[in-house]
Amino acid sequence: MDKHTRIAIIGAGIAGLNAALTLQDAGLACSIYEASNRIGGRMHSDGGGKVRAALKPIYGAAKVARGLLGLMRKMPPGVTAHLALVNGQLGILTYFDGAPYAVLAFSLASDYIQEIDFIVNPDKLRGIPPLA
Numbered sequence: 001m002d003k004h005t006r007i008a009i010i011g012a013g014i015a016g017l018n019a020a021l022t023l024q025d026a027g028l029a030c031s032i033y034e035a036s037n038r039i040g041g042r043m044h045s046d047g048g049g050k051v052r053a054a055l056k057p058i059y060g061a062a063k064v065a066r067g068l069l070g071l072m073r074k075m076p077p078g079v080t081a082h083l084a085l086v087n088g089q090l091g092i093l094t095y096f097d098g099a100p101y102a103v104l105a106f107s108l109a110s111d112y113i114q115e116i117d118f119i120v121n122p123d124k125l126r127g128i129p130p131l132a
Contacts, residue, residue: 008033013114064116071118075101080131093128100128 007023009016012034023030075094079101084093086105094101103125107115119125 007031011109013109019110068116068118095131098131100125100130103128 005028007028007030009019009023009030009032012032016032016034020030020032076096079094079096082093082095084091086093086103089108090106092104094103101120103117103119105117105119106113107117
């Protein structure tokens, strides 16, 4: 690809922004097209009205990163994390005292995280087996 090649990226989620950075680092220019007025991906949490969780999705790469770090700081000492497939995608199951505590489900696009779902709804966690 030469420097005059025109590159269009559809979607300004985390994956689209990462693709643009990769192209820029390679010295190539690109244009990003986003249908919504939000960029940088999204993080959604589900407490099912039974446990405290964010009420609205978090949009934007920096806000999602800060939100994820904030969630990690609030987890009690002793929480363990295990990589797992969640709905066919990469995810993290967390356990506290051997019982499911929370699930982070990642929606991937081109090997980049596009969306994070943070699930703490006890009704949904009930289907996850405890640690042996």
